[in-house]
Amino acid sequence: MTNTVEVAIVASAFGADPVRTAGHRKWAEASRRAGAAGFEVRRELFGYEADAALQRLRALGKQIAELGLWSVYSTPASLYAADGQLDAAALSLALDQATALGARFVKLQLGAFAHHAYGEAIATHMRGASVRLVVENGQLARGGSLAQFVGLFDALKREGCANVLGMTFDIGNWAWCGVAPLDAAAALAAHVEYVHCKVAVGEGARRFAAAPATDDPRFAAVLDKLPRHVPRGIEFPLDTARIDEDAAHRVAWLAAA
Incomplete structure (x- = not known):
C-alpha cells in the first residue's frame, strides 16, 4: 500500500476575494474539514495591512493550530534584491511574521539571485529560528529560471551552507518560464521540501493556473x-460551487498520488 503524503491547502485556492473578505481563519476551517494537514497563509491576501501585525499573526496562528493544522507563511517578497544582493530586511521581516504565526515554513520568492548566495548571512538570520526557509520558483524570468535555482544550490554548497534553505517547487510556474517541469524536477529534487501543485493552461498572457487532471501522466511523472x-x-x-466536496476530493487524491 502506498504511503500517504501530507497535503496543505493554499489560501488562494479558495479565491483571492473570498479570502480577503472573510479572512484566513474561515478558509483554514474549510481546509480542516477537507482533511488537510496544513494551511498556507498568503501575505498578499490580507484584507487589511493591520492583519500583518505580529499580534494579529499570533492570534491567527493559534487559531490554525487549534484546528490541528500546521501552517506556511508565504510572502511575495524576494530573498535577493534587484542588484543580486541578499535582501536582509525582507528576510528579517518575513521571519518575524512567520515566527509569530508559528509556521513550519516561511516562503519567499527567489528574486534576482546571480552568483553569490550570502549563505553565511542567511545562516545568521536563521540561527535559533523555529521556521524553515524555502524559496519558490516564480512566474517571471527573474526568480523563475532553472539556471538560477541550480546556481543557487551550487553556490550555497560552495559557501559551506548547503542546508541553510530549501525549495518550494511549483509545478505549474515553470510553464511561464518555458521550462519543462520534469526537467526541473530531475535537476532540483534533492532540494525540494514543499511542492505547490497546479498546472498551467493557455499560452502567453492568457496562461493561468488550473487543477491537474487526476489521470494526467505528465503531472504524475513530475510528482514521481x-x-x-x-x-x-x-x-x-477549487470549485466554488461545491467547495467542501472538491477540497476533500483533491486532498485525498494528492495524499495518495
Whole structure:
C-alpha cells in the first residue's frame, strides 16, 4: 500500500476575494474539514495591512493550530534584491511574521539571485529560528529560471551552507518560464521540501493556473521525480460551487498520488 503524503491547502485556492473578505481563519476551517494537514497563509491576501501585525499573526496562528493544522507563511517578497544582493530586511521581516504565526515554513520568492548566495548571512538570520526557509520558483524570468535555482544550490554548497534553505517547487510556474517541469524536477529534487501543485493552461498572457487532471501522466511523472516525504500544497482553484466536496476530493487524491 502506498504511503500517504501530507497535503496543505493554499489560501488562494479558495479565491483571492473570498479570502480577503472573510479572512484566513474561515478558509483554514474549510481546509480542516477537507482533511488537510496544513494551511498556507498568503501575505498578499490580507484584507487589511493591520492583519500583518505580529499580534494579529499570533492570534491567527493559534487559531490554525487549534484546528490541528500546521501552517506556511508565504510572502511575495524576494530573498535577493534587484542588484543580486541578499535582501536582509525582507528576510528579517518575513521571519518575524512567520515566527509569530508559528509556521513550519516561511516562503519567499527567489528574486534576482546571480552568483553569490550570502549563505553565511542567511545562516545568521536563521540561527535559533523555529521556521524553515524555502524559496519558490516564480512566474517571471527573474526568480523563475532553472539556471538560477541550480546556481543557487551550487553556490550555497560552495559557501559551506548547503542546508541553510530549501525549495518550494511549483509545478505549474515553470510553464511561464518555458521550462519543462520534469526537467526541473530531475535537476532540483534533492532540494525540494514543499511542492505547490497546479498546472498551467493557455499560452502567453492568457496562461493561468488550473487543477491537474487526476489521470494526467505528465503531472504524475513530475510528482514521481520529487521526494515523497515532503508536503504537497493545493494551489489550483477549487470549485466554488461545491467547495467542501472538491477540497476533500483533491486532498485525498494528492495524499495518495
